[in-house]
Amino acid sequence: MTAKKVIETKNLSRVFKNGDIEVYALTNVNISIEEGEFVAIMGASGSGKSTLLNILGCLDKPTSGDYYLDGIHVNKLNKNELAAVRNQKIGFIFQSYNLLSRTSAIENVELPLIYNRTGKFTNPKKLAEKALEQVGLKSRIYHKTNELSGGEQQRVAIARALVNDPALILSDEATGNLDSKTSIDVADLFVKLNNEGKTILMITHEHDIAQFAKRIIYLRDGSVLTDELIKNRSTKESALKELALTT
Amino acid sequence: MQQFFKTFKVAFQAINKNRSRSLLTVLGIIIGVAAVIMTISAGEGATLEVQKQISGLGTNLLMIYTKTEHRAGAHVRMGKPVNKKDFDMLQHNAVWISKLSPLIVDVAQAIGPNGYKSIAIYGVSDQYFDILSRDLASGEFFKEEEVTTAGKVCVIGKTLKDELFSDLDPIGRQIRIDKIPFTVIGLLKEEGKGAMGQDQDDIILAPYTTIQNRLHGHRRGYDIIMASAINEDHIIDAEIEATELMRESHKILEGEEDDFEITTQIELQEITGNVTGILTILLGAIASISLIVGGIGIMNIMLVSVTERTREIGTRLAIGARESDILTQFLIEAIVLSLAGGVLGVVLGIAGNQIIYKLTNFFIPTALYSILIGFGFAALVGIAFGYFPARKAAKLNPIDALRYE
Ligand SMILES: Nc1ncnc2c1ncn2[C@@H]1O[C@H](COP(=O)(O)OP(=O)(O)OP(=O)(O)O)[C@@H](O)[C@H]1O
Ligand SMILES: [Mg+2]
Numbered sequence: 241m242t243a244k245k246v247i248e249t250k251n252l253s254r255v256f257k258n259g260d261i262e263v264y265a266l267t268n269v270n271i272s273i274e275e276g277e278f279v280a281i282m283g284a285s286g287s288g289k290s291t292l293l294n295i296l297g298c299l300d301k302p303t304s305g306d307y308y309l310d311g312i313h314v315n316k317l318n319k320n321e322l323a324a325v326r327n328q329k330i331g332f333i334f335q336s337y338n339l340l341s342r343t344s345a346i347e348n349v350e351l352p353l354i355y356n357r358t359g360k361f362t363n364p365k366k367l368a369e370k371a372l373e374q375v376g377l378k379s380r381i382y383h384k385t386n387e388l389s390g391g392e393q394q395r396v397a398i399a400r401a402l403v404n405d406p407a408l409i410l411s412d413e414a415t416g417n418l419d420s421k422t423s424i425d426v427a428d429l430f431v432k433l434n435n436e437g438k439t440i441l442m443i444t445h446e447h448d449i450a451q452f453a454k455r456i457i458y459l460r461d462g463s464v465l466t467d468e469l470i471k472n473r474s475t476k477e478s479a480l481k482e483l484a485l486t487t
Numbered sequence: 488m489q490q491f492f493k494t495f496k497v498a499f500q501a502i503n504k505n506r507s508r509s510l511l512t513v514l515g516i517i518i519g520v521a522a523v524i525m526t527i528s529a530g531e532g533a534t535l536e537v538q539k540q541i542s543g544l545g546t547n548l549l550m551i552y553t554k555t556e557h558r559a560g561a562h563v564r565m566g567k568p569v570n571k572k573d574f575d576m577l578q579h580n581a582v583w584i585s586k587l588s589p590l591i592v593d594v595a596q597a598i599g600p601n602g603y604k605s606i607a608i609y610g611v612s613d614q615y616f617d618i619l620s621r622d623l624a625s626g627e628f629f630k631e632e633e634v635t636t637a638g639k640v641c642v643i644g645k646t647l648k649d650e651l652f653s654d655l656d657p658i659g660r661q662i663r664i665d666k667i668p669f670t671v672i673g674l675l676k677e678e679g680k681g682a683m684g685q686d687q688d689d690i691i692l693a694p695y696t697t698i699q700n701r702l703h704g705h706r707r708g709y710d711i712i713m714a715s716a717i718n719e720d721h722i723i724d725a726e727i728e729a730t731e732l733m734r735e736s737h738k739i740l741e742g743e744e745d746d747f748e749i750t751t752q753i754e755l756q757e758i759t760g761n762v763t764g765i766l767t768i769l770l771g772a773i774a775s776i777s778l779i780v781g782g783i784g785i786m787n788i789m790l791v792s793v794t795e796r797t798r799e800i801g802t803r804l805a806i807g808a809r810e811s812d813i814l815t816q817f818l819i820e821a822i823v824l825s826l827a828g829g830v831l832g833v834v835l836g837i838a839g840n841q842i843i844y845k846l847t848n849f850f851i852p853t854a855l856y857s858i859l860i861g862f863g864f865a866a867l868v869g870i871a872f873g874y875f876p877a878r879k880a881a882k883l884n885p886i887d888a889l890r891y892e
Contacts (some may be wrong), residue, residue, distance in 0.1 A: 273558040327807020355807040
């Protein structure tokens, strides 16, 4: 029995045109990710990681090639349908958190449910509380975002990405603004969520963070360089030991 | 629909989160709306006041007087003064005129038991009180008999009474007008300021015969003949008739011009109506400018708000908001702010009118239509000036918006 494919791309390309200059950000990317996977995407700056993630997250459209998300042929969707897919299938986590300022943690987490038109989530407050509990912020529910530490803010953002029970969690350098110790905590949280069945795709620059995943895809100049499974996955304990050694 | 309520809630939260900015936005609209209401109402108040004064003159009024022309900046009398002959002609022949009174105006020194004053003294007949529909506070008007016998009686206004008598009851007492003693037989009911700002209670009324014969030698002419038409519907008839009779009395031949003029109440109302109407429009226009400035303020602050909240908009789009959700949210924010400004502006405008009334005693009725204009304009301004920033917000590219520093 084969697992369900959450992501499947066929010859995905993205070309940016700036006047006469054409930038080939992605060329013929073929990736397939199954339910329950935890994939890290690495690569040099400018290799096309964010461009890929934006397309996978339905924020951008490929110049050519096909993209199937959870069985849906995304190329054919219009703007409002894309918004609905983002709302129901995807949870985003950004490097700079992107929380609403002067707003409580729970209100931030409820936000995706406000734009949910399916009528599926009848008790947004309860769901938001549950998501915050999942990321270990039960005691911070009514704190304003500006009263939280960077790590806590990113946890709120992760809770927001979880609350709509998405098919896929996408993270673009979620640990980029955090110190090493806090980064390890967040990576460990990803592992925990993955163990609970979430499919996760994370971009990272940091090798030690990437080692928490089950699989690493390297990009170079907009193409997949390598795509392999990780044999010796890091755990929180091993990473902290490593950290103690290097500092 | 359910989505609209959710967006409504989001917009309210956003307003609440940015309280000081919201307040500033609202302030511009408040001032604009209050200014519109107060200026329009002031114009209306002035119009109303003037109209009240004119209709206070007696609704059927006609005034007949010698024609004057502007010559070298001065009024120059062009014909014979109106006189007793004209008066008799009108009195005996006019069918559309029911009441007649000569009017002679003089300035004299009046001395009472408690003070003295230089004052306008009006020589009139007993019918004058009916023509101008003035009422008495106490005492009585002089009668026809006192007019024919040139009785030394007078009726005075409240302002003059206060100066000459203080708290004394003037009825039956004497005052000296240019050294001649007059008995005060009536005190006029207070009338307040006239159409042109003059005090209508600073006045003495005496039989015109007395003024002609005893006070100023033998003045022959009258300043004005005051008349009233038998009713409002026949003012024009009365005017035509009076014109014919006056021409006959002055022996003006066919084809020759009148050497007198007749002004009716209707004309007075039209002239002042025009002037005050223009005043209202002008004031309203000036006030509208302040509302437009308030609107531009809204647009400015909303634009700043969109720029400031670019990342927020990017985030909302990324987690599944439609363009229309963002557009609606920002539009609701703008409209709610300008409506709130509208409501508070109406309250401030009405309060302002009350305060002016308390301070100056100039009653300004808050015109209902000024509230509607002010409020409607505020709503319009909110939609018009809120739409552009809202559209800008909705059209943001989520990827760029998320990256925005
Ligand atoms: N909107 C755009 N217009 C033009 N070129 C773009 C645009 N967005 C990305 N690019 C180009 O596409 C290429 C890939 O960019 P991308 O942001 O995907 O890189 P990245 O791998 O995420 O880099 P980093 O690790 O620095 O975030 C770069 O050369 C970039 O300059
Ligand atoms: Mg990037």
